[in-house]
Amino acid sequence: MAQETNEYRAQRLQSMKALAEMGYAPYGCKYDHEDLAKVRASFEEGKAVRVAGRLLMIRRMGKMNFCTLNDGTDRFQLIFKRDELSETAFAAFKLLNLGDIIGAEGTLFTTQKGEKSLVVKEWTMLAKALEQPPEKFHGLADQEDCYRRRYVDLMTNDETRARFYVRSKLLKEIRKYLWSKGFAEVETPILQNQAGGAAAKPFFSHFNALDQDCVMRIAPELYLKRLLVGGMNKVFELGKDFRNEGIDRTHNPEFTVCEIYEAYGDRTSMEAIMEGLLPHLCDTVIGKRVVEYGEKKVPIDFTPPYRRVAYKDLVKGLMGDDWFEKPFDAQLAQAKAIAKERDVNLELDGVTTELMLTHEVYDKMIEKTLLRPTFVTRIPHAFVPLAKACPDDPSLVDVFEFVVAGRELCPGYTEQNDPIEQRKALENQAGEDTEKIDEDFIRALECGMPPTGGLGFGVDRLVMFLTGCDSIRDVVLFPQLKRA
């Protein structure tokens, strides 16, 4: 890309040259230093320290100058006094610009106003910035710029950096927790021959060496289950899925998932994992159990145990115990009446069965009201065709939808391990397109997969919950945008 020449760039190139002539090479080398956060924490008047970071502000007072240095761990004030610096070091200081990265050594000092500072005795240039940083007070505020040039967002906005450290820590603590419970972290193929484990359009690619097309995975599920067949009984994978579908506030085409499988377990084993994992993440990552979610700052308490309730019981709770005995016309009339009362817009076009109507009612008037963490269980088979039926009622499947703050956070399953039933369901789903069935997966099931509990959650969505962000783009470092 052509570098635009503007006044800032020209001036900075000029000052870079002048600095070089004074012995300050513009791009330095390894510089041993202490983190600013540590310097602040172990502050001791008069102590000698070396620090390094980016200049965020310069308050020039003539012979005594104050700078704010940011090294990513903290901000700290540097003082450049003529008395304390060599003539060259002081003269060279005047050529520094905002955004430059410097190393400085000197002694710690508290100003009259009580600001902990470093009086610089010697300093060195580590990296010259040719571009003018954003305004010091507002930082970079344009959302598009924040996404496209995240490095600028990160360097100027402390909250942005903090948010991504939360994400980083979350990944670490998910691993730590699952490892501590005896789960092994595994990696399965991202480049696959056919996209399975979910219903989504894949991205296509090609193996040159094999002269063979492939897809990028939409879920790791089918490979993880092969591991259960093989006797790896407790596994998890933390990695990316790729779905070639809509991009909006809650969907990025590549997103991070955590799938967990436990052999000899079921849906309830997965509930137990969530009840252990979520409090652990709250405690270790954000230091509190109660998260304020959304614009209305609804407090959500992640302290277990979480509510467990059957889908039908939730519906009865709103529509009455006799709902499922009523004729369809009566149900329709009742649903409309209650919707009107609550000012909810039901989408009833093409709704011709009790199942569809009930689900619309659940979707629009029940799920949204489930604020505290809730496992909605015993869901109609039609909504989750590939799942295993409840032993006592084949019209229901033994799964949960984990709902928090009125939104579905993740599903959990008693996994289908009957290869004949699984094939039937897959064939049903594939319709004419029988090629879409992963025969090797079925074959694996035919070798015998233990009864298994499985769970998959979107890490991005979880980060959104824990950081109070309502856009996935705010928790993905480089969200997908159109070419500018």
Added chain:
RNA sequence: GGGGGCGUAGCUCAGCUGGUAGAGCAAGUGACUCUUAAUCACUGGGUCCAGGGUUCGAAUCCCUGCGCCCCUACCA
């Protein structure tokens, strides 16, 4: 997919019913040895997203395109 909004200096933003562009921060010069978004004085800085149209005249009105945001719909 449908609807709405936005795009102006490096950054944050003003710019009314059309009259050739403004502020703050940032930058340059000068003053200042305890500042905190330092202060004061002076100075420079623009493809008003792109292209077309209406007009004597367009940042402003109209059309098309590009990008972003929001609402809504769809989504194992």
